[in-house]
Amino acid sequence: MNPLRVALASLLLATSASAATLAVKVGHLVDPANGAVLDNRVVLIDGKKIVDVVDRMPSPAPATVIDLSSSWVSPGLMDLHTHLSYDYSGTLCANYVEHGNGYRALMGLRRAEDMLAAGFTTVRDLGNAGNYVDTDLRKAIEAGLFVGPTVVNAGKIIAPFGAQQDSAPVEVGPCWNYEYIDADGVDEVRKAVRTNIFYGARVIKLVSDPRGQTHGIYTEEEIRVAADEAHRVGLTLAVHAKEDLTAVPAILGGADSIEHGYTVSDATLKLMKQRGVYLVSTDRPVSHVPLLNLPNPAAAEASARAKVERLRRAYKIGVPLAFGTDVTEDLGGRDRGRMTLDFIQGWIDAGIPSSYIVKAMTINAARVMKLEAERGSIAKGQYADLIATATNPLADARALAAVTFVMKDGEVVSSRRRSH
Ligand SMILES: [Zn+2]
Incomplete structure (x- = not known):
């Protein structure tokens, strides 16, 4: 890679990282639209929205990092x-x-x-x-x-x-x-x-x-x-x-x-x-x-x-x-x-x-609901509505009946309310 490209790449990385206050390390990211799973991704979030989805943790990392590296993470x-x-x-x-x-x-x-x-x-x-x-x-x-x-x-x-x-x-x-x-x-x-x-x-x-x-x-x-x-x-x-x-x-x-x-x-x-x-x-x-x-x-x-x-x-x-x-x-x-x-x-x-x-x-x-530009997938520009499961819901949707983590608009939903 030529030096200009390297500089540009690190600049882009720095931009995503600095815009994000929160990173979620995802073991298996579920893409329902394509029926695909992407392994080892990092979802970068600022406020209520996803600012980027990248394949490794930016440096410096955002202030808060949530580790879901052994979970499947789907849109809410x-x-x-x-x-x-x-x-x-x-x-x-x-x-x-x-x-x-x-x-x-x-x-x-x-x-x-x-x-x-x-x-x-x-x-x-x-x-x-x-x-x-x-x-x-x-x-x-x-x-x-x-x-x-x-x-x-x-x-x-x-x-x-x-x-x-x-x-x-x-x-x-x-x-x-x-x-x-x-x-x-x-x-x-x-x-x-x-x-x-x-x-x-x-x-x-x-x-x-x-x-x-x-x-x-x-x-x-x-x-x-x-x-x-x-x-x-x-x-x-x-x-x-x-x-x-x-x-x-x-x-x-x-x-x-x-x-x-x-x-x-x-x-x-x-x-x-x-x-x-x-x-x-x-x-x-x-x-x-x-x-x-x-x-x-x-x-x-x-x-x-x-x-x-x-x-x-x-x-x-x-x-x-x-x-x-x-x-x-x-x-x-x-x-x-x-x-x-x-x-x-x-x-x-x-x-x-x-x-x-x-x-x-x-x-x-x-x-x-004509909300697909805002919600329904895990991608840049979408609201950060995420759930995690222990197994792959694309292989068996019944995995969704036991979520281990819920994030709504970039905020973790308290586990106290997930008492079931
Ligand atoms: Zn009805």
Whole structure:
């Protein structure tokens, strides 16, 4: 190498080193986008962001060095479909009477902390969060009042009149309006989206779901208005659609992701592939069924197994997939984070390679939210969201169920909160 090149190289090295206040020595760095592992790397971090990834420790080394040289280090995990401030402890309307907004916010905070401790550095909270407590939760974390994951929140769920209720006596009134906006027709849908944006939503969530066989389904035209309004301000549109009847108009109308898609046909999956629409499958693991005390556990188990087969079909067809879980109760003394990690088994059962599962939980999820320039990989310019595992998750994604280290925005998440 000529002397000028040597000088230039050491200057570049000095620049990276001096800009970094923290270095993480990584034994095996996981690159989900390429399904690759890079051995012996040093991740250089300044403040919240990665300033470089190099192959040896700069000299002088940054002030703080974290040694993960015997671990696999992956980008932080993402759950695209959670409801931090909700559980099934009451019926939809009873929930509002039992739990005020303060309780819902604190419940959400606890779940957010548990998710982060389990390795989820970004979560998309898709509504059912009282009167916009998800916005408050996001703001409190962003302001540094609490350590939590990046929260991409939906605000109130937008649905045709009646939301996810089958029916209600007229005397009760629209109790669901605490956390749903009734919106029928393009003008109401447009106003609902704008209302959510005003109150701090970072993603738009629509529910299109036939209730009592009579109402609840959005037309392609209504979906398109929501998609256009969301996209205009850089947000994305997630549509709850379980079957072909609701999924097809959502796909054609411009949804970025179909949530659930439990019974969709191969023809619909092919349409999703063609349009680049992600499936966020939210399939309850078979292992959770016995914990739920359901009236008909055999039927619930059959339904869980059918969802695994749908995920297998979607992967084979080539639909882009991203990880999501839905309302997950805290059962058997296990918190929301642990329960969420159980969903990995469903992906394994569907025959999906571990390297794709890691992708679905990181870079693909970031792409759904249009956050891939900031999060979802370990590279220069990305936020320093890192997790470590004792074994290679690309070989067996179940390794992610036992993270040994979590870093969020360049800060190590205290092991006290990783008590599981
Ligand atoms: Zn949901």
